[in-house]
Amino acid sequence: MSDRPIIRVQHVVKSFGTVTAVNDVSIDVQAGEIFAFLGPNGAGKTTTIKMLTTLLRPTRGSLELDGLDPTTHQTEVRRRFGVVFQDPSLDSELTAWENMDIHGVLYHVPRQIRRERSETLLKMFELWERRDDFVKTFSGGMKRRLEITRGLLHTPKVLFLDEPTLGLDPQSRNQMWTLVRNLNKTEGVTVFLTTHYMDEADRVADRIAVIDHGRIVAIGSSAELKQQTGTDSLEAAFLKLTGTTIRDESATAADQMRQVARVWRR
Amino acid sequence: MSVVYVLWLREVKKYLRSRVQIVASLGTPLMYLGVLGFGLGSVFQRAGEGKYLQFMAPGVIGMTVLFTAMFSGIAMLWDRQFGFLKETLVAPVPRLLIMIGRTLGGATVAVLQGALIFGVTLIAGFRPTSLLAVPLAFLVIALIAVIFSALATAIGSSIKEMQGFQMVMNFLVLPLFFLSGAIYPLEGLPRVLGALTRVDPLTYGVDGVRGVLIGRTHFGVALDVAVLVGVGVLFVVFGAWRFSKIEA
Numbered sequence: 001m002s003d004r005p006i007i008r009v010q011h012v013v014k015s016f017g018t019v020t021a022v023n024d025v026s027i028d029v030q031a032g033e034i035f036a037f038l039g040p041n042g043a044g045k046t047t048t049i050k051m052l053t054t055l056l057r058p059t060r061g062s063l064e065l066d067g068l069d070p071t072t073h074q075t076e077v078r079r080r081f082g083v084v085f086q087d088p089s090l091d092s093e094l095t096a097w098e099n100m101d102i103h104g105v106l107y108h109v110p111r112q113i114r115r116e117r118s119e120t121l122l123k124m125f126e127l128w129e130r131r132d133d134f135v136k137t138f139s140g141g142m143k144r145r146l147e148i149t150r151g152l153l154h155t156p157k158v159l160f161l162d163e164p165t166l167g168l169d170p171q172s173r174n175q176m177w178t179l180v181r182n183l184n185k186t187e188g189v190t191v192f193l194t195t196h197y198m199d200e201a202d203r204v205a206d207r208i209a210v211i212d213h214g215r216i217v218a219i220g221s222s223a224e225l226k227q228q229t230g231t232d233s234l235e236a237a238f239l240k241l242t243g244t245t246i247r248d249e250s251a252t253a254a255d256q257m258r259q260v261a262r263v264w265r266r
Numbered sequence: 267m268s269v270v271y272v273l274w275l276r277e278v279k280k281y282l283r284s285r286v287q288i289v290a291s292l293g294t295p296l297m298y299l300g301v302l303g304f305g306l307g308s309v310f311q312r313a314g315e316g317k318y319l320q321f322m323a324p325g326v327i328g329m330t331v332l333f334t335a336m337f338s339g340i341a342m343l344w345d346r347q348f349g350f351l352k353e354t355l356v357a358p359v360p361r362l363l364i365m366i367g368r369t370l371g372g373a374t375v376a377v378l379q380g381a382l383i384f385g386v387t388l389i390a391g392f393r394p395t396s397l398l399a400v401p402l403a404f405l406v407i408a409l410i411a412v413i414f415s416a417l418a419t420a421i422g423s424s425i426k427e428m429q430g431f432q433m434v435m436n437f438l439v440l441p442l443f444f445l446s447g448a449i450y451p452l453e454g455l456p457r458v459l460g461a462l463t464r465v466d467p468l469t470y471g472v473d474g475v476r477g478v479l480i481g482r483t484h485f486g487v488a489l490d491v492a493v494l495v496g497v498g499v500l501f502v503v504f505g506a507w508r509f510s511k512i513e514a
Contacts, residue, residue, distance in 0.1 A: 053356050055513070078358035089349030093280050105272040106357035 082151030141172030277371025325448025338372025339418030
């Protein structure tokens with residue numbers, strides 16, 4: 001691993017009117033790391049990913065991805081990452097191959113490389129036999145695997161996975177993380193992930209940051225977090241750090257923030 | 267250009283694969299042709315205006331293109347709801363190219379649907395004055411399609427809920443159609459109605475198609491085309507601006 005962080009977030013704040021979704025967050029992620037970003041609903045995980053993936057501009061603070069500022073070098077930054085969003089983003093009326101092809105064109109992957117790499121990745125993620133099937137006929141796990149496959153097509157340096165295993169059965173989750181870990185080893189891709197499944201973070205992540213109410217409350221390896229909190233599982237450490245109060249659903253919070261943002265922009 | 271092409275192709279592929287949508291979208295135009303075309307035919311003829319089917323066929327084609335192009339805005343809301351829009355918004359390409367690809371795709375689908383209805387009108391008895399006029403008519407139809415596909419992109423970029431788009435359809439699309447002179451002549455209208463028809467871009471589209479296909483025009487084909495090109499440029503710029511403001 002190189003010493004230079006591939007992702008650098010420094011004192012970042014993101015506010016939507018009076019609502020502060022991310023509050024003075026600072027993180028460094030090293031190249032080749034698998035970094036888990038954990039937090040309860042509405043803690044600021046997705047907002048942070050949206051800022052790193054150029055979809056939102058921070059209110060304050062600075063961001064860097066592979067040495068570039070996502071707010072000023074959007075196109076260059078976009079070439080460097082792949083992303084699997086919390087919500088599915090495939091076109092279900094197209095085939096798996098067509099979804100891959102559109103992505104390849106959007107990311108300027110030359111035709112020959114596009115075909116070769118699509119084949120390699122689809123085989124790796126066990127989707128090759130279904131490449132000509134419409135995505136609407138796929139199971140949830142297959143769709144998620146296809147999204148990761150697609151996100152890797154342009155050989156990104158960083159792969160963002162925002163709750164990629166939400167709603168998947170244990171077998172699909174297990175398979176997905178095995179594949180992600182293999183990719184991290186073979187291609188050296190840095191993985192920045194969020195998940196609500198603590199066992200997954202414990203199993204795959206090199207380091208973990210816990211965010212709550214928009215602030216980082218702990219950062220370190222799984223062992224360090226357990227030691228720091230005096231607990232014997234990551235879930236117990238997480239609950240100790242973030243409390244046991246059930247939070248509002250993130251969709252409602254996000255909707256409220258969007259509403260505030262709309263009013264604020266007028 | 268390959269970005270524009272691949273997004274254009276996506277829209278066309280989805281249309282050609284959706285046979286149910288193709289057949290279902292024939293319903294309204296067929297109803298207009300059947301009920302109004304034949305129902306009002308004798309009244310129209312007694313008023314000395316000639317065959318009503320000849321008069322209204324270009325209007326029904328214009329209506330089909332308008333409705334289909336505007337529905338491409340729903341496709342955008344669909345993409346927003348089901349996430350594909352986000353995939354394009356984080357791609358390292360200018361949003362203008364994405365908007366143009368989508369708009370041209372929507373416009374092409376509208377032209378294809380217009381061509382289908384043109385075929386139906388021929389079966390129903392509509393006869394253009396010259397077959398050579400048909401390609402020129404399709405150029406005018408393409409302009410109508412681009413205008414309303416760009417408008418749909420602008421609207422689809424500005425609203426997030428399907429219900430909102432339904433309101434737009436009721437309060438914008440239907441007035442655009444009824445004010446366009448698609449189903450009645452523009453001559454001798456009350457002053458207010460006449461003024462309203464003149465601010466409706468579809469009026470010039472229908473008048474242009476009618477002028478080219480049957481030689482009957484209110485404004486003159488040259489003026490119709492000039493207005494359509496001007497409005498087209500305006501709406502594409504407006505659509506591109508609204509699309510550039512989308513937040514994921």
